[in-house]
Amino acid sequence: MDSPMESSSRDAQKVDVLIGGAGFAGLALAIALHQGLAPSFSVTVADPALAGPAKDGRASAIVAAARRLFETIGVWQEVEAQPILDMVVTDSRLADVVRPAFLSFDGDVEPGEPFAHMIENGPLLAALAAKAKAEGVALRPAAVTEIEFATDRTQVRLSNGEALAARLLVAADGARSAIRERAEEHFLPAGPFAILPLTRDVAVGHRSSIVWTEEAQAAARIVALPEAEFHAELERRFGLHLGEIAAVGPRRVLPLGLSVARAFIADRLALVGDAAHVIHPIAGQGLNMGLKDVAALAEVIVDAVRLGLDPGSLAVLERYQRWRRFDTMAMGIATDGLNRLFSNQSDVLRLVRDVGLGLVDRLPVLKRLFIREAAGLVGEVPKLLRGEAL
Numbered sequence: 416m417d418s419p420m421e422s423s424s425r426d427a428q429k430v431d432v433l434i435g436g437a438g439f440a441g442l443a444l445a446i447a448l449h450q451g452l453a454p455s456f457s458v459t460v461a462d463p464a465l466a467g468p469a470k471d472g473r474a475s476a477i478v479a480a481a482r483r484l485f486e487t488i489g490v491w492q493e494v495e496a497q498p499i500l501d502m503v504v505t506d507s508r509l510a511d512v513v514r515p516a517f518l519s520f521d522g523d524v525e526p527g528e529p530f531a532h533m534i535e536n537g538p539l540l541a542a543l544a545a546k547a548k549a550e551g552v553a554l555r556p557a558a559v560t561e562i563e564f565a566t567d568r569t570q571v572r573l574s575n576g577e578a579l580a581a582r583l584l585v586a587a588d589g590a591r592s593a594i595r596e597r598a599e600e601h602f603l604p605a606g607p608f609a610i611l612p613l614t615r616d617v618a619v620g621h622r623s624s625i626v627w628t629e630e631a632q633a634a635a636r637i638v639a640l641p642e643a644e645f646h647a648e649l650e651r652r653f654g655l656h657l658g659e660i661a662a663v664g665p666r667r668v669l670p671l672g673l674s675v676a677r678a679f680i681a682d683r684l685a686l687v688g689d690a691a692h693v694i695h696p697i698a699g700q701g702l703n704m705g706l707k708d709v710a711a712l713a714e715v716i717v718d719a720v721r722l723g724l725d726p727g728s729l730a731v732l733e734r735y736q737r738w739r740r741f742d743t744m745a746m747g748i749a750t751d752g753l754n755r756l757f758s759n760q761s762d763v764l765r766l767v768r769d770v771g772l773g774l775v776d777r778l779p780v781l782k783r784l785f786i787r788e789a790a791g792l793v794g795e796v797p798k799l800l801r802g803e804a805l
Contacts, residue, residue, distance in 0.1 A: 416586075417518035421428070422799050425572075426578060426650045427570060427578035427579055427580040428432065428577070428579050429457075429545045429568070429579075429580045429581075430458070430459045430553070430579055430580070430582075431452075431456050431457045431581070431582050431583070431720075431726065432445075432448060432457075432458045432459070432581060432582065432583045432584075432585060432716070432726065433451065433459050433460075433461065433559075433569070433571055433579055433583070433585070434458070434459070434460045434461070434582050434585045434587050435461055435462070435558075435559040435582035435584065435585065435586055435587060435588045435593075435594045436460075436461075436462050436586065436587030436588035436589060436592075436594075436688075437460050437461075437462035437464050437465050437540075437544065437554070437587075437654060437689070437707065438462075438464075438537070438540070438587060438588075438589065438688065439536075439543065439686075439688070439702060439706065440587045440686075440687045440688030440689075440705040440706065440708065440709050441460055441462065441585070441587030441588075442460060442540070442543035442544060442546075442547050442712055443484065443485070443488065443490075443676060443706060443709045444554065444587065444597060444687060444709045444712060445458045445459075445460045445552045445719075446466070446488045446489075446543070446546055446547050446550055447484075447709065447710075447713040447799060447805060448713055448716060449489060449547075449550045449551060449552050449803035449805065450550065450804070451713065451716075451717040451804075452716075452717055452720055452721075453550070453551065453633060455791070456487065456634060456720060457553070458552050458553070459552070459553040459554075459555060459581075460553070460554050460572055461555040461557055461558065461559055461581065462545065462553065462555075462557075462558065462588070463546055463556055463557060463558050463574065464556075465544065465554050465555065465556040466556035468537075468541060469536070469537045469538075469540035469541045469544065470537065471536035471537050471540055472535075472536070472537065472664060472665070473535075473536045473624070473626035474494060474533055474534065474535050474536060474613055475533070475534060475536055475539075476499070476531050476533055476703075477532050477533075477534050477644065477702070477703070478530060478531045478703045478789060478790045478799035479524045479525075479528055479529065479530050479531065479532060479706075479790040479792060479798070480703070480706075480707070480710075480790055480791030480792050480793065480801075481584075481702070481703045481791060481800035482531075482532060482576075482798065483493070483801065484706055484709070484710055484799040484801070484802075486589055487799050487802055487803065487804055488546065488799070489546060490539070490542045490543055490546045492536075492577075493545075493546075494530035494534060494538045494542050495534075495538070496533065496534045496702050497532060497534070497613050498531075498532050499529055499530065499531045499532060499533060500529060507698050514632040524786055524790045524792060526704070530786050530787075530789060530790040531789070533613050533624060535613065554710050555573060555575070555577065556575075556582065557560070557572055557573040557574045557575040557577065558573065558574040558593070559572075559573060559574075559588075559593065559594055560572055560574045562584065562594065562708050564681075564683055564684070565664070567582070567725075568580040568581060568582060568683070568727075569581050569582075569583070569584040569585060569683045569684065569727070572666070572759055581683075581727075582651065582683065582725065582726055582727040583683055583684075583685065583726050583727035583732075584683060584684050584685075584727075585684075585686075585687060585688045585712070586684065586687070586690040586691075587687050587688050587690055587709070588690055589688070589689045589690060590674070590689040590693045592686070592690035594684075594686075594690065595676060595686055595690045595691075602676065606766045622663065625649075625653075627652065629647075634668050635668065638666045638667075638668050640755070645666070646661070646662065649662060666794040674692065674693045675691070675692045675694065675740075675743060675775075676690075676691050678736065678740075679691050679708075679735065679736045679739060679743075680729065680732040680733065680735060680736045680742050681696060681729075682727070682728070682729050683727040683734060684730075685711055685712055685732055686708075687708040687712055688702075688704075688705030688706075688708055688709070689701070689705060689737075691705075691708060691743070692704060692705075692743045694723075694804075703791055704742075704743060706800075707739065707742070707791060707797070708739055708800055709799075709801065710797035710798070710799040710800045711735055711738045711739050711797045712735045712739075713797075713799060713805060714797045714798055714805060715731060715732070715734050715735045715738070717805045719731040721790075738795065738797075742794065749790070
């Protein structure tokens with residue numbers, strides 16, 4: 416007797432690429448593939464979140480390379496963003512009256528091009544979904560619930576009962592990916608506190624997104640404080656150099672960790688974004704690393720299909736894995752190391768890191784290299800991150 420998947424596969428809709436997950440990575444990948452290979456190449460995105468408007472109230476730092484990707488696929492022009500024109504790094508304790516700046520960066524990777532922008536997630540997700548729909552990407556407000564890998568197709572059933580047969584399945588469904596086969600998670604101690612500018616709101620004035628990391632017990636205690644006490648804790652970390660402050664958004668606690676999948680690919684399967692890796696937010700690189708995945712995988716698939724190759728074959732997908740896994744591991748190790756260095760309270764380590772920051776501040780060539788690295792413009796950069804269409 417045939418299994419339910421086998422019996423439905425004969426009637427399954429055939430698609431070239433099925434992307435599970437309609438976040439930044441999934442939608443950007445769908446748009447890039449459709450623009451590079453339409454009309455003969457079909458792309459479907461499946462995610463229950465597509466049933467309604469984007470509800471992500473967070474904000475993200477979009478580095479220059481990722482902004483170029485969004486510009487190239489035609490969505491950056493639809494949203495408001497706040498350029499980060501400079502960055503100041505301090506190293507101090509909460510009780511310190513003076514917080515000296517040990518390292519500062521100006522914000523240009525090229526003349527007139529800021530190394531990063533701050534943007535609110537909701538409007539950008541909405542712009543991506545609208546662009547995908549306008550391009551002709553098939554959007555399914557349902558989850559991937561069953562997967563069966565075959566020789567030439569991946570048989571998939573969605574939560575709405577629909578059956579699809581895809582040449583390639585892409586997991587873009589986040590850190591707790593239901594599609595990803597395996598991953599290793601290592602939870603790390605907390606550390607940085609960052610103040611990131613957002614566009615000005617007429618009603619409330621200047622706004623900033625706060626990245627505030629604490630150990631788990633301290634975070635639970637702080638988020639449960641009454642308003643006045645919470646404000647005092649925030650003010651202790653924020654300082655008063657920007658004037659009077661007030662919390663205007665809801666309080667949320669999100670666990671942090673470092674996880675990297677053992678493999679980014681399998682036969683007819685590729686992982687992108689948080690489904691492939693989760694890194695510490697100390698350098699604001701998590702989302703941007705996912706967009707590097709998108710740019711690399713899109714270029715690999717487009718090049719392969721134009722050569723008449725099977726986009727779901729291991730031979731094709733190995734190029735994507737070689738391109739992205741080493742870079743991901745290097746960034747994960749670097750952010751882990753930075754977090755451990757700056758969250759350690761040793762006076763000796765504090766002296767060493769402050770001396771190191773001061774030396775870097777006096778070496779313009781090294782500072783520029785760091786800026787370009789943070790902006791995603793070092794190494795083998797995919798076309799979309801250079802602002803080039805596929």
